[in-house]
Amino acid sequence: MNRKYYTDPFCTELHTKVTKTWPRDGKYHVVLEDTIFYPTGGGQPHDLGTIAGIPVLDVSEDGGQVVHVIDQPLEEDSVELQLDWTRRFFHMQHHTGQHLLSAYFSNEYGWETRGFHLGENYTTIDITTPELDPDTTIQVERAVNQLIYRDLTIKDYLVTLEEAAQLRLRKLPTVDEDIRIVEIDNFDYSPCGGTHLRSTGQIGVLKIIKTEKYKGMTRVYFLCGGAALADYQEKHSIVQDLGNELSVGSSEIIERVKGESAARRELEDKLKDVQNRLWEYQARELVSQTEDTVIFHNVQSESMEEAQALARHITAQGRFFAAIQAGNRLILAQSLGTEPHCGNLVKQHAVPLGGRGGGSPQLAQVFFQESSNLEQFCNFLQDLSHEFTK
Numbered sequence: 001m002n003r004k005y006y007t008d009p010f011c012t013e014l015h016t017k018v019t020k021t022w023p024r025d026g027k028y029h030v031v032l033e034d035t036i037f038y039p040t041g042g043g044q045p046h047d048l049g050t051i052a053g054i055p056v057l058d059v060s061e062d063g064g065q066v067v068h069v070i071d072q073p074l075e076e077d078s079v080e081l082q083l084d085w086t087r088r089f090f091h092m093q094h095h096t097g098q099h100l101l102s103a104y105f106s107n108e109y110g111w112e113t114r115g116f117h118l119g120e121n122y123t124t125i126d127i128t129t130p131e132l133d134p135d136t137t138i139q140v141e142r143a144v145n146q147l148i149y150r151d152l153t154i155k156d157y158l159v160t161l162e163e164a165a166q167l168r169l170r171k172l173p174t175v176d177e178d179i180r181i182v183e184i185d186n187f188d189y190s191p192c193g194g195t196h197l198r199s200t201g202q203i204g205v206l207k208i209i210k211t212e213k214y215k216g217m218t219r220v221y222f223l224c225g226g227a228a229l230a231d232y233q234e235k236h237s238i239v240q241d242l243g244n245e246l247s248v249g250s251s252e253i254i255e256r257v258k259g260e261s262a263a264r265r266e267l268e269d270k271l272k273d274v275q276n277r278l279w280e281y282q283a284r285e286l287v288s289q290t291e292d293t294v295i296f297h298n299v300q301s302e303s304m305e306e307a308q309a310l311a312r313h314i315t316a317q318g319r320f321f322a323a324i325q326a327g328n329r330l331i332l333a334q335s336l337g338t339e340p341h342c343g344n345l346v347k348q349h350a351v352p353l354g355g356r357g358g359g360s361p362q363l364a365q366v367f368f369q370e371s372s373n374l375e376q377f378c379n380f381l382q383d384l385s386h387e388f389t390k
């Protein structure tokens with residue numbers, strides 16, 4: 001079987017013959033004489049595309065052969081292969097970019113790559129340093145992009161274990177014969193079974209987009225080529241829209257947003273103050289409207305903050321018992337003395353009615369699932385409150 005993705009990784013169409021095909025789990029497995037489809041391996045996901053117009057669902061390596069999975073049987077022995085080139089080129093740009101980035105970290109800092117993930121949404125490597133500061137990140141990006149501009153040739157060839165021992169390999173091979181070496185023009189030698197570009201210039205650009213601590217190492221997220229351009233386009237558009245929204249140039253956006261946040265915090269403090277004064281005024285009004293020492297009140301906004309503030313302001317103005325309702329919650333507060341004990345009222349009379357809560361002699365709160373139970377508890381308090389007035 002000829003693995004065309006190795007001999008010509010830029011081949012996107014091929015005519016070939018079916019060697020074997022068999023049904024499995026409602027799908028069809030196919031082995032071909034030649035294939036352009038890369039099977040999952042070495043951190044690089046499998047290719048997609050079509051075989052005789054039927055979409056390829058999966059490609060894997062099994063017993064030394066490449067097995068393609070499709071969901072319809074093939075009618076002919078002779079088939080046309082078509083590769084999903086956008087997906088493959090994305091893989092090639094990121095895989096080659098990974099070689100370059102890993103090689104630079106290793107050569108320049110001695111940080112080795114322990115993990116590699118090439119996904120549809122992001123690509124990462126895990127390098128053996130507990131941290132990567134922003135200045136180093138910028139410096140690494142500059143240097144790696146210089147290597148891209150130099151358009152270094154990328155070659156691959158097979159060597160024996162003895163020959164491999166003579167090369168400055170960045171990592172150890174996982175096989176001991178026919179070791180495939182991917183060389184970036186005397187800069188990096190790496191044993192690898194993936195698909196790569198012809199030269200570093202085809203990576204286009206490499207941008208580190210995020211770093212984070214990971215198991216004592218640093219996980220580096222990066223984008224290459226078309227994906228990096230798409231990311232730049234998206235972020236540029238966001239920055240432009242932000243600038244237009246704030247009527248400032250892009251370099252002033254951060255200062256402007258900081259200023260806006262500070263102004264908002266100041267306004268929030270002022271609003272809080274005004275709100276509290278309003279509640280105090282409402283409490284005075286409630287007090288002035290009663291000749292009693294007992295005040296029942298229902299807060300329309302159902303805000304607990306408002307209910308608590310009203311109870312606090314009412315009891316601050318003399319000898320009172322206040323029951324302030326906010327939705328299905330009730331605040332009890334009193335400034336009459338040791339009795340009635342608000343916490344005990346809740347415990348002894350609200351809890352048996354399904355209420356949940358409690359509190360101190362002066363302040364308690366209770367929540368009812370059912371408003372009818374809350375009403376029952378309020379009626380009980382109304383009856384009882386005649387005793388408080390004495």
Ligand SMILES: [Zn+2]
Nearest residue numbers: 095182192194
């Ligand atoms: Zn590789």
